[in-house]
Amino acid sequence: xxxxxxxxxxxxxxxxxxxxxxxxxxxxxxxxxxxxxxxxxxxxxxxxxxxxxxxxxxxxxxxxxxxxxxxxxxxxxxxxxxxxxxxxxxxxxxxxxxxxxxxxxxxxxxxxxxxxxxxxxxxxxxxxxxxxxxxxxxxxxxxxxxxxxxxxxxxxxxxxxxxxxxxxxxxxxxxxxxxxxxxxxxxxxxxxxxxxxxxxxxxxxxxxxxxxxxxxxxxxxxxxx
Numbered sequence: 001x002x003x004x005x006x007x008x009x010x011x012x013x014x015x016x017x018x019x020x021x022x023x024x025x026x027x028x029x030x031x032x033x034x035x036x037x038x039x040x041x042x043x044x045x046x047x048x049x050x051x052x053x054x055x056x057x058x059x060x061x062x063x064x065x066x067x068x069x070x071x072x073x074x075x076x077x078x079x080x081x082x083x084x085x086x087x088x089x090x091x092x093x094x095x096x097x098x099x100x101x102x103x104x105x106x107x108x109x110x111x112x113x114x115x116x117x118x119x120x121x122x123x124x125x126x127x128x129x130x131x132x133x134x135x136x137x138x139x140x141x142x143x144x145x146x147x148x149x150x151x152x153x154x155x156x157x158x159x160x161x162x163x164x165x166x167x168x169x170x171x172x173x174x175x176x177x178x179x180x181x182x183x184x185x186x187x188x189x190x191x192x193x194x195x196x197x198x199x200x201x202x203x204x205x206x207x208x209x210x211x212x213x214x215x216x217x218x219x220x221x222x223x224x225x
Contacts, residue, residue, distance in 0.1 A: 002119040003030045005046060007039040007062065008054040008081070013104070017052060020108050027115065036060030040068045043076050049119045051078050053098065055089045063092045070097030070204075077118045077204070099205050121205065153216055155201045163200070164218070166193040170206060171213035 004021060006029060008014045014032050021027045030046045033039040037060045043051055051069065055062040066078045080093040080101040093101065099118045102111060159167065169179045176194065180187040194206070203209040213219055 002027050002050060002115060003046070003048045004028065004115065005031045005033060005039065005042055005048040005051045005076075007033045007036070007051060007057075007065070009034050009057040010054075013054075017111075020111070021115075024112060027112070036062060036065030036068075039065045040072075043069050043074065044072065047074060048076050050115050051076050052115075053078050053080050053093070055080060055082055055093060061089075063089060063096050066093050066098050067096040077121075079114060079118050094207050095211055097204065097208070100207055155212075156216060156218075158200045159197065163193055163197045166190065167197050167201070167209060167213050168218050170194065170197070171210045171219045173210075 004027060006014050006017045006021075008017070011034075014034075018029050018032070021029050030048050031042045033042050035057045039051065039053065039062075040060070053062045053066055062080065066080070069076060069078060078093070078098040080098045081104050082089065082093075082101050083104055100114065102114050106114070156164065165183070166179065169183070174182065176187055176190045179185070180190045183190075185193075194209075197203075198205070198209050201209065201212050203212055
């Protein structure tokens with residue numbers, strides 16, 4: 001059973017999500033919040049598996065609420081719900097520690113699939129979509145001169161050459177299957193490498209691993225079209 005907290009300042013939106021989630025045998029809504037501060041408090045009290053987080057809310061918004069929930073070190077994962085798939089606020093929420101994002105008008109099966117993926121420790125955002133999101137908002141990333149090497153970080157030094165290669169591949173938006181084909185590895189081996197990389201760099205999921213690689217200059221996004 002996956003427990004959820006719904007965070008949205010619109011009562012009808014919360015009601016719609018609750019109706020959908022309560023119709024499923026494997027999801028349970030344990031609470032609702034109308035703003036970020038309430039979301040932080042209820043997450044600490046209820047410890048849901050997944051928090052469905054709206055971004056634009058009065059008072060504390062979803063980005064700050066996400067940052068505080070993640071910083072608390074709890075097990076709850078954040079799934080951001082946004083209006084636009086290339087919304088700069090969604091980008092900020094991912095950097096704050098969210099495990100992914102979905103559009104508010106996603107089909108019910110997409111929302112349910114996303115919730116289950118996040119609850120299982122995966123990122124909701126497909127690798128290619130993650131890359132597109134970061135590419136579109138490249139100006140949010142640290143500016144580095146052309147040809148500059150990776151930023152020094154002890155976590156990078158802990159990676160083997162193969163693990164660093166895997167991290168770069170993840171940051172380029174390759175799925176596990178694509179990495180396996182391009183590096184001539186078994187997909188099970190790739191999954192093991194990805195898990196070890198995320199453990200060593202302290203990434204909660206694939207989205208955070210991509211951001212880590214970009215921030216340290218292992219790869220750079222393409223300029224937006």
